[in-house]
Amino acid sequence: MHWHASTTGLLMVLYGIGCACSIRYCAFNYNRLGYQKLFKSAIFFHIIGILCLCLVSNFNPFLFVAYILMGIGGGLGANTAQTTAMLDFTEHKLQQASLLWNLNRQISFCIMPTVLLFIFKLLQTHFSIVLSYQIIFFISALLGLLPLLLQKPNNEPNPS
Structure with a gap:
């Protein structure tokens, strides 16, 4: 879209707003909802945001929606995953x-952006730059589904 780096960087403000809201939501609802519901919601928001990027070929509202949704998914996912992973550790550990x-x-x-950039460059040898971007975002969304496909059966204790 021929934007300057500073203009493109402003999109991260939208990501940050979505992230901040979801972190706050997770803080209040982690014990009530449990990690699996929160983590599945995070994946959903993040994937929908990435799929919105597939629809961007020039400036349109999908760009803003994409960054807000990815921020919600990123904040919710990171907070839920880290809280769950650190739950049983003592102070020193x-x-x-x-x-x-x-x-x-x-x-x-x-690592992952490097791999995706390599695939993107390969795509550009066969497709236009816009279509290459759209394909790489679609691949990214599919990769985001992996945690759902690889999950173990629900052994989550009752959070009460």
Whole structure:
């Protein structure tokens, strides 16, 4: 769309608003709803947001909706996953677990975009840049379904 980096970066404000709202929602509802409902909701919001990006070929409202939905999904998913993963750690072990969690998160945030960029570049040899973007967002949405497909049966204790 020939935007400057600062203009594109402003879209992250929408992501941040969605993320902040969902983190607050998770804080109040984690014990009441349980991690599985929250995590499934997070995946749903995030995937719908990514699919909205498939519909963007020029400036349109789907762009704003996409970033808000991805922010809601990202905040809800990250908060739910980290809270659940750290639930049983004591103070000293919690610091170590938090460090490992954040290292894992940062490494995965480097590897997956690199893989998707490689696929994107391959797509560009056969398709237009817009269609290549749309395909890569569709692939990303499909990859987002993996946690739902790989989940174990519901063994979640009653949160009461």
